[in-house]
């Protein structure tokens with residue numbers, strides 16, 4: 001009853017081989033504390049010696065080896081994980097308000113979040129003691145719902161909103177002179193119908209995993225750790241990725257039934273990623289700390305699904321500019337062919353409508369700007385009138401929202417055929433600090 005099972009595992013960006021179950025060990029022999037002591041401060045030891053799933057300190061459940069769930073991605077590196085990482089299937093996104101006025105407490109929160117995130121992405125508990133091993137008289141340092149679950153490819157990506165630096169015109173935490181010029185609240189776009197309770201935030205966490213419970217567990221524990229320092233402002237669950245960030249992934253479909261992510265930036269094209277995703281050194285004198293990071297544009301976009309579903313297939317394809325079956329441009333070819341915006345039909349009209357989504361957002365019509373989209377489908381119940389509260393939780397990483405998002409969205413709001421079926425109900429912009437080195441905490445350069 002008090003035994004744990006160890007499933008050796010290395011953090012790797014590829015699928016770990018299915019581990020052979022090892023004999024169970026007595027908890028008394030290898031406590032979580034004991035193992036941490038042996039591993040020292042660095043998590044490298046943990047990575048090499050720890051188990052997949054909640055092997056440590058989670059007494060009662062031996063994790064069943066699951067080939068698809070044992071995948072892990074490195075937490076430390078030049079860039080944060082969860083950007084170029086092949087998009088996982090599930091999302092829990094959360095935005096926080098910082099409720100302390102103390103810079104030291106904010107820094108300590110970021111340190112605590114970094115330590116917990118590094119552990120959880122390895123499939124370990126959020127704290128060093130574990131969900132069932134600590135004092136009987138104290139709340140556990142992990143909430144426990146991921147006991148027995150493997151890491152499931154969890155990535156945790158942190159971001160800083162404009163209001164972390166300045167709120168109501170006043171500097172916060174002494175950071176106003178370090179706020180990058182590009183980090184401003186997104187403007188009001190035509191036809192926006194934003195819900196303030198699903199918008200903005202001082203901090204954000206994007207948790208992605210192939211198991212929804214693993215993603216929720218991550219955000220829940222980080223929210224618990226933040227108690228007294230930051231409080232959850234809003235959050236969003238996403239199921240079903242709506243893009244690919246690697247050529248190894250098949251193109252998924254959004255809730256309009258179309259392939260989404262075909263022309264997305266892919267990790268296998270590092271030159272394009274460098275050009276369009278990472279903030280270059282010297283981009284902004286106040287934002288030097290952000291070099292190697294990115295900006296995350298967040299838009300909660302509701303679809304009027306019931307109206308869309310009554311449109312003929314021909315109209316649906318005209319609005320997107322691609323075929324529904326294969327996702328090929330209406331101007332011919334196959335899924336990955338480039339559209340031809342000049343080609344005309346026998347009626348003299350362009351084969352790709354002038355207000356087709358794909359025409360409007362194509363880089364050739366937007367000064368060459370590309371973005372790394374990483375969005376998810378969502379359904380948040382229904383409204384009691386037979387309409388689903390559903391749509392696309394749009395997430396895009398860009399090097400500068402002023403060139404790579406704002407003008408494009410302005411154009412879409414005014415003239416995209418698709419916008420008739422959309423309503424933007426949430427909005428936020430975050431600066432995504434560069435990757436974290438072992439022994440550092442997320443955003444450390446901002447506070448240096």
Ligand code: HEM
Pocket residue numbers: 254256258259260261262263264299301303320322357358361362363370371391392394405408409412422
């Ligand atoms: C619910 C809203 C949206 C839906 C259903 C949607 C759907 C699609 C579809 C089906 C494609 C074609 C496949 C592909 O290349 O990925 C596409 C492409 C694209 N979309 Fe959207 N989209 C939405 C919102 C947006 C927004 C808000 C933006 C940015 C402002 C955007 C930017 C793009 C870009 C940049 C492409 C790739 C264009 C290319 O390089 O050819 N989309 N979208």
